[in-house]
Amino acid sequence: MSGPYVYEYPHPAATVDIAIFTVRDDSLRILLIRRANPPFQGVWALPGGFVGIDESLKHAAWRELREETGINAAYLEQFYTFGHPKRDPRERIITVAYFALLPSDKLDVEAGSDAQRADWFNVDELPELAFDHPKIISRALSRLDEKVVHSSAVFQLLPKTFTLPELQRVTELIRRESVDRRNFRKRMLSQGLIEATGELARRGAHRPAKLYRARVSA
Amino acid sequence: MSGPYVYEYPHPAATVDIAIFTVRDDSLRILLIRRANPPFQGVWALPGGFVGIDESLKHAAWRELREETGINAAYLEQFYTFGHPKRDPRERIITVAYFALLPSDKLDVEAGSDAQRADWFNVDELPELAFDHPKIISRALSRLDEKVVHSSAVFQLLPKTFTLPELQRVTELIRRESVDRRNFRKRMLSQGLIEATGELARRGAHRPAKLYRARVSA
DNA sequence: GCAAAAGTGTTCTAGGTACACCCATGT
């Protein structure tokens, strides 16, 4: 399995890039890695890599996710493919972009341990980014917003059990607008997507919040 | 610009495929072409082709659209990328799928003239299809459904002016469910997306319908 | 005048929004 590989016509390279989101320190965060090699050496970028010639796109995305976070259970969804001819200075590279949602309590040491190599950035305070990654992230964020409105994907960003204020906060971080607490509760509880565990979360000098879990969809 | 092209690592090929929709003879139709060469010679398939090495994905999609229909004005949107390693028996091919919406009155002779080569198929009566094109079409249809609910893309399937019953019919063909005429009218007119032209459409032995046009979004 | 499709209004229901006070805890 080593080159050279010869084709009659020029072929682009294919990669996957992953926007891995989580909620941490009261902000929506995305995992970025510092590029070890040119081009854009030392610049922050989305985790990603080449698609194996016999590897499905989703498999490549899972593999990258595992390599960067140590996690192999997460919500993973393809959202767009970027293929501008000059988006990579080396050669023509088409990248299939995925986003992944990680529960805040599953953050692996691997990613957090070496902030020189990988770090979780607040989506509102992004550093300079390699390639067309600002565009990719911006599209990932708007897709995430749609997801939160029209599906139950938010739960993927929370631990198995969570409180309603936590759920509301995550929603607000993504939607970028705040909602009335009573209306939020009413809506959530009437939709039947969550159920109380019966436990309480004692988290400070105030009344404890009830814990809920996402109901497995029928 | 001729081979051979040599790479250190194996590269997939990249194509675009387009699901081109229109409404015709009271049905939602998709343009298919009969494959002239192996694999799947003689079998119906989505129009599509290889992405030029210096060509953007969207440009490739426009080019294919133009080549197959003669049209170069239409609603065109990328919706998913298919990359299963075995989806093409020849080599690894990753295809970026687009859908296009054509107004019923702009159908070009090119596509209609030679039914041996290209034809408009009712989406409910599709022939046997090459590759993973059934999967691509199925995904295109569900995306189209979402579009119709959440955006004003439907207008792209209609002539510049149209009647409310026509608009309703197109919506019903895509959504696959019928709605009450009065409620449909009320909703459309209250949204302010259409405006009356003042003209009437005399189309048979019955009361003529008012013509409307889509309002350019503010 | 008859068949065929277009046009039109009201009532009911459900979901969304606005809004303010009491409750359980830690210190």
Next chain:
DNA sequence: ACATGGGTGTACCTAGAACACTTTTGC
């Protein structure tokens, strides 16, 4: 006791759903 954040209910409004008769035309 007090500061902090969690929990709760009502009134209003808007959008969607159900529903039947009249109008205009071509033949």
